[in-house]
Amino acid sequence: MxxxxxxxxxxxxxxxxSGRLHVQMVVNxxxxxxxxxxRESLLDxxxxxxxxxxxxxxxxxxxxxxxxxHIDGRRVLSCxxxxxxxxxxxxxxxxxxxxxxxxxxPLQQAFVDYDALQCGYCTPGQIMAGLACIxxxxxxxxxxxxxxxxxxLCRCGAYAGIVAAVRATAAAQEGGx
Amino acid sequence: MLTTRPFTYAAPxxxxxxxxxxDTGGPGTKFLAGGTTLYDLMKLGxxxxxxxxxxxxxxxxxxxxTTGDQLVIGAGARxxxxxxxxxxxxxxxxxxxxxxxAASQQLRxxxxxxxxxxxxxxxxxxxxxxxxxxxKRDPGSGCAARExxxxxxxxxxxxDSCIATYAGDWAVALLAFDALVDVVGPGGERTLPVADLHxxxxxxxxxxxxxAPNELIVRIRVPPTDTGRASTYLKIRDxxxxxxxxxxxxxxxxxxxxxxxxxxxALGGVATRPWRARAAEESLIDAPVTADTAxxxxxxxxADARPGRHNGYKIELGARTVAxxxxxxxxxxxx
Numbered sequence: 207m208x209x210x211x212x213x214x215x216x217x218x219x220x221x222x223x224s225g226r227l228h229v230q231m232v233v234n235x236x237x238x239x240x241x242x243x244x245r246e247s248l249l250d251x252x253x254x255x256x257x258x259x260x261x262x263x264x265x266x267x268x269x270x271x272x273x274x275x276h277i278d279g280r281r282v283l284s285c286x287x288x289x290x291x292x293x294x295x296x297x298x299x300x301x302x303x304x305x306x307x308x309x310x311x312p313l314q315q316a317f318v319d320y321d322a323l324q325c326g327y328c329t330p331g332q333i334m335a336g337l338a339c340i341x342x343x344x345x346x347x348x349x350x351x352x353x354x355x356x357x358x359l360c361r362c363g364a365y366a367g368i369v370a371a372v373r374a375t376a377a378a379q380e381g382g383x
Numbered sequence: 384m385l386t387t388r389p390f391t392y393a394a395p396x397x398x399x400x401x402x403x404x405x406d407t408g409g410p411g412t413k414f415l416a417g418g419t420t421l422y423d424l425m426k427l428g429x430x431x432x433x434x435x436x437x438x439x440x441x442x443x444x445x446x447x448x449t450t451g452d453q454l455v456i457g458a459g460a461r462x463x464x465x466x467x468x469x470x471x472x473x474x475x476x477x478x479x480x481x482x483x484x485a486a487s488q489q490l491r492x493x494x495x496x497x498x499x500x501x502x503x504x505x506x507x508x509x510x511x512x513x514x515x516x517x518x519k520r521d522p523g524s525g526c527a528a529r530e531x532x533x534x535x536x537x538x539x540x541x542x543d544s545c546i547a548t549y550a551g552d553w554a555v556a557l558l559a560f561d562a563l564v565d566v567v568g569p570g571g572e573r574t575l576p577v578a579d580l581h582x583x584x585x586x587x588x589x590x591x592x593x594x595a596p597n598e599l600i601v602r603i604r605v606p607p608t609d610t611g612r613a614s615t616y617l618k619i620r621d622x623x624x625x626x627x628x629x630x631x632x633x634x635x636x637x638x639x640x641x642x643x644x645x646x647x648x649a650l651g652g653v654a655t656r657p658w659r660a661r662a663a664e665e666s667l668i669d670a671p672v673t674a675d676t677a678x679x680x681x682x683x684x685x686a687d688a689r690p691g692r693h694n695g696y697k698i699e700l701g702a703r704t705v706a707x708x709x710x711x712x713x714x715x716x717x718x
Contacts, residue, residue, distance in 0.1 A: 222404050223391035223434050244392035244435065247422075267423050274489055283489045286419050290392055291439055335489065344488070356624035357487020 229293040233258070234302030248292050249273045249284035252299060260300035260330045264359075271358030274331040274338075275299050281338035283357075300330035303337065313337055313375045320374065322367035328360045336372040345376035387425045394437040398444060398601055401436055402567055405597045408434035414599055415439075416459065416498030419490050424503060427510055429520060444497075444601060454478075454605035458497025458564075462553070463488060465496050475605070476715065477614035477633045481556035484618045487625050497600040500554050500564070500580060501592060504547035505627055506536065518544045519588040533691040535629065538698060539654035541689055545588030548627075548652060549581065555651035556616050556633040558659055562605045568598040577603075581656035588655075610635030610647045613716035617708040618651070619700060628652025630701040634708040636672065638716040643667040648684060648709075653701045660684035663705065672713035674706070681705035 230239045233256060240255060249266070252258045252275070261284060264272030268286040275284045276298040277291075303311040313336055316322070323329045335358045339345045344354040351369050360368065393408075395401045405412050411433035415421050418437075424430040438444060444459030449470035456465060465471065466482035486494065508515040508527040516525030528536050528546050536546040554577060562577045580592055594600070614635035620626035631651035637644045646667040650658040663684040670676045681702030688698045 221391075221407055222395075222400075223393045223408060225389070225391045227392060244390055245387040245425075267426065268419055268490060271487065271489060280492050281489045282493050283419075286422050286490075286493065288392075288415070288418055288422060288437070290394065291418070291437065293394075338488070342488070353624050354488050357489050 227290050227293075229290060231292050231295050231297055233297045234299060242289050244288065244290055246289045247285055248275070248277075248282075248287040248289045248297070251289040251292075252284060252297075258299050258301050262327055262330055264328070264331075269359075270328070270331075271335060272328050272331040274334040274358065276334060276338060279341070281335055298334075300333060303333065311337075312378060313340070313371065316371035316375045317368070320367040320371040321364070322371040323360075323364050324362035328358060328362075332358050332360065332368055336368070336375070339372060340376045340379060345372055348373060351376075386428070387422075388428070388431045390425075390432050391434045392437065393434070394440045396440050396442075398441060398567060398599065401438060401441060402569060402597070402599055404436045405599070406569055408436065410596070412436060412596075417461075417490075417494035419486075419494045420498065420502050424510075428512065429503075429510065438495075438599075445495075446602075452607050454603075456496055456603045456605075458600045458602055459495050460497075461492060462486070462494045462496055462499060463491035466491065473612075475560070475611040475614060477556045477559060477611075477616040477635055477712075478553075478605070480616035481552040481618075481633060484616060484624075485552045496553060496603060497564075499551055500557075500577070500600065500603075501594075502551045503591065505550045506547035507532075509547055519547060519584070519591075522587070522589045529691060532693060534693040535627070536691060536694050537653060537655045538685070538688040538690050538694055538701075539650065539658050540583045540656055541691075542584045542586065542588070542655075544586050545584035545655065546691060547584070547588065547655060549654060549656045550627050550652075551657070552616065552618060552628065552631060552651055554581070554657040555631060555649045557603065557605065558657040559614070559633040559635055559647040559649035560605050560608050560611065561647075562603055564600050565602045565604065566594060566598045567601050568595060572601075574604075577657070578659065584655050608635065608645075608647075609637040610645050613638060613712045614647075615708050615711040615715065617704055617711060619704050630697055630704040632701075632705045632708040634705070634712045636667075636709070636712045636716055638672065638713060641671045642669050643672060644669075646680075646709075648680065648705060650684060650701060650705070653685075653688075653697050660705070662686070667709070672709055674710070677706035677709040677713075678702065680709060 262272040264270035413432035446457040471479040515527040618631040635647040646664040648660040663680040
């Protein structure tokens with residue numbers, strides 16, 4: 207795949223800079239191609255142009271974690287990621303974590319089982335951060351889970367349930383479930 | 384949606400191309416590494432580059448080699464990766480801790496160790512802009528913080544123009560270990576100490592560092608030191624995680640028998656730039672590290688502090704942070 211945004215304006219390419227970009231990426235397993243303004247965030251690309259509204263815009267300034275997604279398997283804040291940076295990458299959002307038959311991911315089910323949300327607005331970001339926390343090996347005890355989920359704020363205060371859900375899911379994976 | 388001013392974009396794949404592009408772009412062209420500071424400030428209208436050179440696709444910028452006598456850390460390496468480097472964790476815990484205690488894992492995954500050095504202040508007046516005066520944002524307009532809510536602002540290195548705190552942690556730890564940065568510009572490569580990278584505000588707070596606009600930090604080097612093993616980065620915050628420092632201390636010790644042979648102390652969260660506390664270091668030489676000598680060193684570190692209206696607590700908090708960091712480092716010298 208072409209890793210670099212192709213200039214779609216023509217004239218600007220002589221300087222090496224482009225005012226309009228063409229990007230390709232794989233979002234939740236689907237190939238996506240779009241022309242975009244360099245200013246566009248990955249969050250706005252996902253929500254406004256790909257209709258993937260599961261990823262939430264909280265602060266839009268990297269302070270709340272609601273917009274957490276994965277790029278090439280690693281968690282990032284989509285609000286502070288230029289969409290152009292995801293060119294050529296694999297992006298996973300909350301819409302991409304359930305099983306093919308639609309059944310929830312074990313961590314999604316754990317959020318239900320452990321009452322890990324009230325209003326739910328932060329939940330997609332919490333789950334994407336929690337999945338990464340487990341994959342990174344940072345979900346071995348409660349203190350570590352709290353530390354590595356500290357970038358995701360929950361104003362309802364469902365933290366106890368969130369930590370319990372991540373801990374239980376990590377333990378089940380460790381046990382081979 | 385698009386509150387950011389329009390800009391053009393390029394994503395080179397080599398350092399040479401990046402440096403050439405910054406000249407091609409002319410004034411108003413900026414390097415963008417992780418983007419966690421720059422893109423944020425572009426959304427706020429603080430930064431208004433006409434063109435952006437994205438450094439995220441330059442593999443040679445991210446090379447890390449910690450196996451030799453000196454640490455060599457490519458500027459494009461991710462904070463989250465360097466934080467877990469086994470050599471840093473074991474031989475330079477202050478460096479590793481300064482990274483893992485910064486930001487959140489999402490931000491550390493995006494942000495680079497080079498870009499982080501030039502992270503801009505979190506002063507709320509700077510970020511907000513009008514109607515608040517800010518000499519850093521709009522030179523000559525005044526400083527709303529000096530007459531305002533200055534609780535998180537600096538007490539060291541302040542001027543009548545600006546009391547904004549340097550927000551980073553990593554540069555503070557690097558300063559303690561006399562780290563160097565290698566910089567590339569159109570004229571070639573040069574090296575400068577991290578100690579010479581940041582500026583005190585003086586009457587030009589808008590000029591925060593000593594690099595030319597077309598110079599690029601390509602790597603950070605940490606020379607051999609006997610103070611790496613017995614080191615720590617202690618960061619005191621309003622909440623236990625994911626907050627900027629109210630006070631922090633990077634401390635490294637070389638202890639021979641009972642007495643200190645070499646001490647390094649640098650302060651964060653309390654100064655307008657990463658702040659080396661040399662007089663405090665000297666106070667410990669040939670002395671044992673005890674609660675008394677540690678507290679004395681902490682007080683010396685803040686001897687020149689100039690508090691404002693709401694941040695006087697940082698003098699005592701900072702002194703105690705230094706003292707506790709010294710006691711932690713001393714414990715590590717006996718392991």
